[in-house]
Amino acid sequence: MYDYLIVGTGLYGSVFAREAKKRGSKVFMIDKRANIGGNIYTEKIEGINVHKYGAHIFHTNNEEVWKYLNQFCTFNRFTNSPIANYQGELYSLPFNMYTFNKMWGVVTPKEAAEKIEEQRREIKKVPQNLEEQAISLVGRDIYEKLIKGYTEKQWGRECKELPTFIIKRIPVRFTFDNNYFNARYQGIPIGGYTRMIENILEGIDVKLGVDYLEDRDKWNSMAKKIVYTGPIDAFYDYSLGTLEYRSIRFENEILDQPNFQGNAAVNYTDCNTPWTRIIEHKWFEFGKDEAGNDLPKTIISREYSSEWNPGDEPYYPVNDKKNNLLYMKYKELADQNNKIIFGGRLGEYKYYDMDTTVEAALKCIAREFI
Numbered sequence: 001m002y003d004y005l006i007v008g009t010g011l012y013g014s015v016f017a018r019e020a021k022k023r024g025s026k027v028f029m030i031d032k033r034a035n036i037g038g039n040i041y042t043e044k045i046e047g048i049n050v051h052k053y054g055a056h057i058f059h060t061n062n063e064e065v066w067k068y069l070n071q072f073c074t075f076n077r078f079t080n081s082p083i084a085n086y087q088g089e090l091y092s093l094p095f096n097m098y099t100f101n102k103m104w105g106v107v108t109p110k111e112a113a114e115k116i117e118e119q120r121r122e123i124k125k126v127p128q129n130l131e132e133q134a135i136s137l138v139g140r141d142i143y144e145k146l147i148k149g150y151t152e153k154q155w156g157r158e159c160k161e162l163p164t165f166i167i168k169r170i171p172v173r174f175t176f177d178n179n180y181f182n183a184r185y186q187g188i189p190i191g192g193y194t195r196m197i198e199n200i201l202e203g204i205d206v207k208l209g210v211d212y213l214e215d216r217d218k219w220n221s222m223a224k225k226i227v228y229t230g231p232i233d234a235f236y237d238y239s240l241g242t243l244e245y246r247s248i249r250f251e252n253e254i255l256d257q258p259n260f261q262g263n264a265a266v267n268y269t270d271c272n273t274p275w276t277r278i279i280e281h282k283w284f285e286f287g288k289d290e291a292g293n294d295l296p297k298t299i300i301s302r303e304y305s306s307e308w309n310p311g312d313e314p315y316y317p318v319n320d321k322k323n324n325l326l327y328m329k330y331k332e333l334a335d336q337n338n339k340i341i342f343g344g345r346l347g348e349y350k351y352y353d354m355d356t357t358v359e360a361a362l363k364c365i366a367r368e369f370i
Contacts, residue, residue, distance in 0.1 A: 082264070
């Protein structure tokens, strides 16, 4: 009999398993995928660590979380500096002085601030949706060229139907700083995220290719407690209704050339280009292998956002009012079952970044081992 069966080998489940084992618990992990790591899984192809489930750049202001993960990997100095491509025009992301200069020809922060303030006045009330929020932050010009098309492709909804909190993740600054994140600590594990997860799970038994929900009685009988990181509505057989998620599809291509776009991420912000962005994976590690050699080939991933349907991979929750109310009903059920711990983006129906995922897992451990 195990103390904990952890369903899912992503960041939340892996950190929980590591810390529970460290405290003397007997743990076992299962995952329905053929690989560990959840959505941060990386696979080495042509010497390049390919982010198989989308780009992941670790960033945090939480020193405790940063120190925690540095036990299991060394982070490189990668700085996230994505580019926006609007019908062949290239703009810096985050929105900064490079962006404002390209958009309006302004040169000084004062000129840029005056231009944005002039356009922000269009919104005269507290923003009620993403469109109003975006215009209130950066004005209509930037909204129309760099936000609207990309966001509507990403979420499958008009910006007028999306909540305001989504756009708060995009920094705006009157400097020439191209760092997308405003975080003290940032980087990507040298050797890839999979190696980091392997180090976290050292000495822990893992069985892959197993769907917990297909034989839950068997798995439940093996442990005193279950840590479940899959979709909470699936756990309850969608008995109260189906929560909405966004899914992502990737078209991967190996190119016999050293450089396709010169940047790790280029967002396509017009509404006519079908993909949301192209990731060129080698630039997460500066185009070199671990020995410092230039890599002769490159790998790109065209990323398409789509509605989630049963059988698709759910990537992140649609945290609008309707879905959050349904989640709270599921949470009421979950709170009545003290044998199951629901964790992670899908188990808690919450938009976690990687650092907050680790933080949440460590807090859960603290509650379990008072």
